[in-house]
Amino acid sequence: MRRFLILFVGLTAFLQAQFDRDPRAVGLAGAYGTISRGFSAVGWNPANLAFPDSSGHTRISLGYVNLRIQNTVLSLKDLNYYNGRDLERPDPYTGEIPKEGFLELFREDGFRGEAGLTLVVPFLSLSHKNWAVTTRTISAADLIMPYDYADLFVNGNRILQDYDLTIDLNSMVMAVADFSMGFPFELGAVGFTVRYFQGLTYYGFDSDESTAHFLTDTTSLKAGAEYITRLMYGGTGAGLDLGYTSNLWNGWQFSVALNNLFAQTYWNKPTYARMLLGVDEADIYQSKKYVYRLKELTPMDFFGDTTGVMPTFEEIYMAEESSLDPPDGTVKIRYPAWARFGLRRQLNPEVVWVSDFSASFHNIFFARDSWLWSNGIEIV
Template sequence: MIFFFIIMSILVSQNYNDARMLGLGGAYTTLSNGYRAVGINPANINTGTDWTANAFSSSSSFSNNFLTIERYNQINGAHFDNPLASSYYPKNNIKNILKGEGVKLKFNSINSIPGLNFSKNNYAFTSNIFLYGEIKFPQAFVDIFFFGNEVGKELDMAFTQNSIATFETGFSYCKKFEEFNVGISAKILQGIYYSNMEQLGNAFFKTDTTAFLGSGNYLIKQGLGGFGYGLDFGFSTKEFENGIKIGASLINAFSSMQWNKNTALRNGFESIGVEFPVREKEYFFFNFRVDSLNAQQLLTSTPEDMFVTDTYRVSILNFNDIPIINVAGIDQSELPLFFIDSSDQTSQIQSSNEAKIESDKILLLDDGRVVVPTDNLIDSEMNLFNSIPFKTDYPTLLRFGASKNFYEEDMLVAFDISTGLDQTFTNEEKWKVSIGTEINKNPKIPIRIGTTLGGDDRYRFCIGSGYSFGNLKLDFGYAYIGSFKSSRARGVDVALNFFYDYVESNDEENIFLKRLKDFFSNIINVFRFEKKN
């Protein structure tokens, strides 16, 4: 049982683009600068720096919606049925914690391409790989595992899965005005891989007085080579005399990606002989059935007979695209592979060649789509289906932020509020508040403390630090998810940054000008001396 929950313990949530941002709890709208402002607030690209370049950057997050170290210790070796036992743990606690949502797992990571993230004055170029994975096991698994099969209760077998890998390239520019900056980023979104499991209709498992019943259908979408565009907009004021600065940004506005198109990535792999499990117009279809399984069958049947599963490749088309034919007087060989007989009152979709397409595997969905098996079709026969690229939204985020620099105390405080404008991947349509502090008593070793409040994770406790080797800087950050105590945290965020940051010094410029002036003064004095002699 403990192994079951350990397997359930990998999940991700909010994005933290770099280690300094993580250490500040996400309060970064006014503090990001250089190439690190891209994806946060492009108006800050030229703030406090003249040139930045990335050497290494990675940010990842891991969490889950149940397991903590404290709960692990409570469940490990616990007695679930005897309230008098010293190790008793009420099973209902598990159900109350999960709130009927099942066990959730996610994964997220942002990795910068070394050397391909840099900024110079008002311009920036960035290249990052984004990885995300999410899986949700139905509450029915937990109910059956801990409470058994309640007679007459229909258990929901809803199962979801999403994963995506994208390569994001951004071109950014900011414009400095007298009192404020504005910035924009134009992004090219190159999809590497996408997978999604869609539940078709109702999926359930039920125990009645005489037998077990259950069924479920799932469509697994897979995409290789997506493509899309995105825009970031940013605004920030200059730092006022009292040390306060204000900013706002809209990230990934109007962003989406289309998959299952003839992209350069897919065509490139196919040209070198790489074979994919599904063709351009195909998906995987999975179903399970438990039909009137009783005690006698449990004793005499094999597992394959009791729990029937089937997986095959399919294509999808609209019901209106199915040809309607009067088959009277038409030779069987002249019929299309699938059709509707106009004389059939039921409008049932039929196959003219059961060896190619099995009629009982053709499925009409509630939304008017038709699932047709394609395992036995050759490539030329796939032309019967239209290529229907599917679209995925890209997470859009709205941020507002403010910060205050306390110069006498060598400290700054930042405050952000943010919300997702959709439910895509890591996004939540819930407001979050981030508060962070950076202490620079030792200029080489900053100390960062922050917290994020709100969203499904409720709160985070974040810490971070770093070391300055002059223009080369190292930052790292760490956070507990769901608690301020490590024993109650449901996961962690980790981030590491190593980058180059160059700022032109006014002192160096003044020294250079003074030396240049002295040089020419000496030359003039030499000429004057020679003229007198």
Template sequence: MKKIIYIIVIFSFFQIINGQTKRDPRVVGLSGAYTTIAEGIFCVGYNPALITRAHDKPFMLQVYQSDRGFLGNFFSIENVAQFSGDTLNNKEKDQLFDNFEDGGGVSFFQDRHLPIPFLNYSKGNIALTSNFVMVNNFKIPIGLLELVFYGNGGKPDLDMTLNLEILGVNEFGYTFGIPFESISFGVTLKYLQGLFYMGIDPDSSSANIITSDIGLYGGGKYLIRQGIGGKGFGLDLGIVTREINGWTFGASMINVFGTIEWNKPSGMKDFLESYPEIFGGFYPFKWGGRTVQDDEAILYTYNIDTLRADNLNQDSLFTNKTEFIKDTLANGNPKIFETRYPALFRFGFSRKMPTYVIASDLVAGFQDKYYARAKWRWSVGLEWTKMESFPLRVGYSWSGADLKELSMGFGYRKGPIIWDFGFAFRNGTWLHTMKGFNLSTGITLTSLGGWKTSSDKDSDNKGLKGLIKKLIKNRVKKAIDSK
């Protein structure tokens, strides 16, 4: 029994993540504590008001970013050692099931985020950003796990509704800030260019299993819809205080509103067909080996007819049917529907000292969807800046026993080059407890004098510029003395 459950967990509970939405190497190293310390283009998606901190700094241009990770909520060296054996006792079953219940069921999540090179730029109080996002989310309901773990004696009615969503979108943002004497405001206006979508319609889908003394029965219906080409708009709002004695406070609301309307007229169908290698594995959608046409939806139904120990050999107890139906309006055009871009609330503060910066954030989502969780997440990060060109970072975040993270990172800042690296132990705090990891690196360009204000550059006596200034000063002094 234990080995069967172990195999199910290994193959079903892993989540593969390739760059979570709106993340860069510095925030990885700080475990998400970013609401009051993000810089330049990297404030987008965290707190747009921080763009006002760059009003007297040079431009920032993102050249390249790579973010690769792996995430699960069960498999770790510690859990493998703890649950190895032949059988599970009641305490171990309860412990495992509690872990699954916290995750809402067995889920698979794949997320790819790519800041488009050379299309993310900021100068002064303005930032222009462009990000390509692909999300693939699949969740098996907790009711099925409850049936496997406890049989039909736990609950008489088990919810068996699946969740499936595949989404591709380009997110274009225009960010501007409005500074005042003691406080600043920021806004990001987003255009959401929908590429493709496929998912189970929650309003038209349901499934359950009834467990009783006479047997097990139930049924389900899933309507799986798709959208090719869409558009929508989003809005981020932020606020940040002026730095007072090193202290800064800020808050933001990401995606105050953000929806995408699918199947509206666009040239996306032609684009997807012209570049199939870019979207391989996502589009065109296939079901049961058959390609789903653009004007079709999938209706899957099944029925379980009183399953008992004495009739397991009957073939007619379980029946299912898959239909490809036309999902169009009366005029033949595909039906238009909306998907919601999840909102996030962020609050944070930071303290800047001569040799380090410490920051802390509280973040909450309003629904369990894509990158958002409907619970609070606390994070704290420390950046050591004693070596100005080689900052070191460490961070920790906690959002319940099933979501904790220890991270670290460093950077290199010399002249126009800003290079950052971040690594995080996901859902764990060290090698033997981590259930995944995140590895992120990126290169950004700025002016030859570095990401500094004009006054900081004038007072900077380090490096080649400092040497030249010293030589000029000595030459001027000699010229004056000779007179």
């Protein structure tokens, strides 16, 4: 029979920390923790491998490509509402000032743009009965701009307001391999996934040491930025997924999963990936410090002194670049871990309602350290 997926309620603008998404998961707005089957259960809930798969006991995927580009602030509804609107004029229906609502979108996390690409390379994904082996290559980038960018753009430059303009950037490419098993028992099923990471390359800013600011007082303008970048080749790491799914009882089914427990990659050490990439051992870690400064600008710098002479660009702007020594030990980059609670209700033999409640423990790479709720209806 043909399968139709209907998006019922999607309170998530993205699938929490999910690099791997099949069409069924997307159609259900990410409410997939209870009904994922076969190798599609890997990364969601490995306990589901213990339940029969609708396509039989064996599934093989020779390859797929998954591309996603998103921001976590502006939805299509928001873009349609604010596009071309006078932000200072009250809404004729609600009386609200659009500017306040627009700024509120950015207040908690600022602006965040993300891009990800997943390829089933170099091998394949296979599930047979209650076990699965999956491999893939992941590329991901995460850019965060603080709230003060939106404040400066909408409200303009306010006197004595010290704007935090520090940008955070993380990007990586890594190969991932999983082995998963599910075990049925009287009350349902439990499962695990053992995950291995082979980091290929990482580039990002050191968020603890990077800063940028902008301030205008009553007599002058001050601005400066200092960024430390890190480029690394070759990293290794591991993670663990644990899951439980109950049996279907009176049409109800419950699941819980913990994904990427203890997951992190260690960089700045010799690996097979570094040798395959042809990177010399001396170059596996490269770090630079960039310093940008504006001279404390006064009205004289804009309009000239008493003789009408204005300073040159080189006199008011300074940029420096320097290389930093690699650290003595390895550099640890966390991989997002999260918890997922799922619920399924079989309304009739052809219709099922599913719901997931999920939260990440980290705020990086498609993950959020806040709870999200997603719901969907599937009609078979």
